[in-house]
Amino acid sequence: xxxxxxxxxxxxxQIADRGxxxxxxxxxxxxxxxxxxxxxxxxxxxxxxxFDRHAQGVRLNEVGQRLYPQVCDWIAxxxxxxxxxxxxxxVPSGTVRVGILESLAGDLVGPLYKSVRQRYPGIQLRVAIxxxxxxxxxxxAGHLDLALYSDHGRERVLHGQGLGTxxxxxxxxxxxxxxxxxxxxxxxxxxIPLVIPGRPYAFHDVLEHWAQRKRIRLQIVLxxxxxxxxxxxxxxxxxxxxxxxxxxxxxxQSGQIQAARLANPTLNRxxxxxxxxxxxxxxxxxxxxxxxxxxxxxxxxxxxxxxxG
Numbered sequence: 613x614x615x616x617x618x619x620x621x622x623x624x625x626q627i628a629d630r631g632x633x634x635x636x637x638x639x640x641x642x643x644x645x646x647x648x649x650x651x652x653x654x655x656x657x658x659x660x661x662x663f664d665r666h667a668q669g670v671r672l673n674e675v676g677q678r679l680y681p682q683v684c685d686w687i688a689x690x691x692x693x694x695x696x697x698x699x700x701x702x703v704p705s706g707t708v709r710v711g712i713l714e715s716l717a718g719d720l721v722g723p724l725y726k727s728v729r730q731r732y733p734g735i736q737l738r739v740a741i742x743x744x745x746x747x748x749x750x751x752x753a754g755h756l757d758l759a760l761y762s763d764h765g766r767e768r769v770l771h772g773q774g775l776g777t778x779x780x781x782x783x784x785x786x787x788x789x790x791x792x793x794x795x796x797x798x799x800x801x802x803x804i805p806l807v808i809p810g811r812p813y814a815f816h817d818v819l820e821h822w823a824q825r826k827r828i829r830l831q832i833v834l835x836x837x838x839x840x841x842x843x844x845x846x847x848x849x850x851x852x853x854x855x856x857x858x859x860x861x862x863x864x865q866s867g868q869i870q871a872a873r874l875a876n877p878t879l880n881r882x883x884x885x886x887x888x889x890x891x892x893x894x895x896x897x898x899x900x901x902x903x904x905x906x907x908x909x910x911x912x913x914x915x916x917x918x919x920x921g
Contacts, residue, residue, distance in 0.1 A: 618690055620654045621683050628680055632669035704895040705734030711747040711759035712739060714839050715859035720907050727903045735896045743809050743837055754890050757897045760904060762881040775885055775908050779878040781871035783846050783853045783860055788870060796872040802828035807842050807851045810835035843869060856881060
């Protein structure tokens, strides 16, 4: 059985309110014959007449009078539903799963939460903190909607945007001779005890590539995914770590760690803001992406927008 459309019920109410097919036609800027045909089609679907015809126009019959308040209420609720739906679509809402590098989380998570709460109260953030290998893995698996991570600059940025670069630093304990200067040649990594993150960590391949080209041997004594533990091992056990300045800011200022910039090559890292490549980003994801991009490019110091994570 054919259903009656919302527009047909709107016509029913308009005819009842005006009491005239002629006035209804004039209000709709159509011929009266068109209104007559539409009303006849509505009455056929209802299985009977809804109006009595008289010399001055039309008026609701007993059936029409019984239906009128119900139809008016239904149309009002339908209009409210449409307005609410449009409002929801206009204002981003929902959960957004964001991955942020551990070394940048302290600078970005608080301001991001504050910005989202002020501008998009309907958005709920779910933040994951980690190193780049883990974040890219989670993003590729669809466990994150958006991730701010770093790569070594060789990968093509798909569904994402590069936000800046930063050279690596070789971090060592206070008083260490190797990291005393402003720069340290890559060859100096030969046989020193290194602690670096475990795989998936693309920088493994970069280090091994340059070690082969420079004909040096890398002594990776420990793999550790925690930046705080890496720094602790540097300070307490005399190991060396390769990090970005964003990960070492407090320790460098307090003198707990000293660091030198790696040179020949500098091994720049690129900060990338990328959305889940498996599906189109929601309005909420796009909104959070815009805020995170703004924070990453304005709050972080120049050339401190990348990390080894």
